[in-house]
Amino acid sequence: MTEVPASRVRRPNRRGQTTRANMLAAALTALASGDPGSVSANRIAKDIGATWGAVQYQFGDADGFWAAVLHLTAQRRAELFTDVDAGAPLRDRVAAIIETLYHGLAAPDSRAIENLRAALPRDPDELERLYPQTAAELYSWGQSWLQTCRNAFTGLDIDPERVREVAALIPGAMRGLASERQLGSYADLDVARRGLTNALVAYLQGTDIKTT
Template structure:
């Protein structure tokens, strides 16, 4: 192996390590929940770099946000893959709900919520102003739906019901997580159990 090739590989490794550390620093900054954390200059400051260095790695703020979302998706993995083969319907639904419940407490989830709150709500505007970020966000829905279909593939459940369940679980768990964050006199374990029972009843009706 030539010295030039060795130097190039070392440089590539350093570049990847720098990029990774910047993504993690951006996630930590966003996870504070501070709306100002979505500022490119603020992120650069928290990362400990100039905005020019960040642009060199990611192109622009859209590239940075897309990289952050891709990283969180890779870290999260395929939630239904953790389901035990041959588990009952209730066990599988419960594993999905518990996995989502725990996942929404991670720094990555908090970072995503901060970022989403700052992004345009209108899809056309989002896709126009932040096309890479929009593409990453758009990819999550079909990936999650496909994972849910795989998790229940051997149980002969109507696909439309699995699709609707896949749409409901993230929204419902965000509501329960919000209650946990804000404080509540309600029993959130009962809320989760009720959601599991309702989903099982719906899927077996």
């Protein structure tokens, strides 16, 4: 994928910095509501009494605006996994990742990003064509998440390819469990998370599973 700057860098004065911060905060609040109509940079600007020109000055365009929103939430998310003990047994590390994601997916930032992603093109080529900066941020999220998993399992004798596969699996699996929690379910989600943890630990530890 072609590298594209995550957002256009400006050095605004203090008032400009406040305006930028207010726009990003308003975006997260609006997006977290789940309203499809909230995915509008122009509407968000109006919510805080700003103009479309102010958005363009701060972020360039809607693409730059959404990229900045993603970048901000990525910075916040990186702090969530600092509690994964790199000296703990494998099971404890996997359980910590599962629990962190399970509870984190209920947070406003996560709801905001899910709403934003739902409004963006599904096809990667179209996304990169229409929203190159936003696509670059999403790509960087995936790379950062893979590195987070590698760091979480450092010091353990685990096949790197299995770490990569598990890193690819966990986010989708956790969104499924988070959806069950949101919609209401007869399933015991504590048991589900324990089962997922056990399965991941067994796979990461296993030596007799053929991969293709």
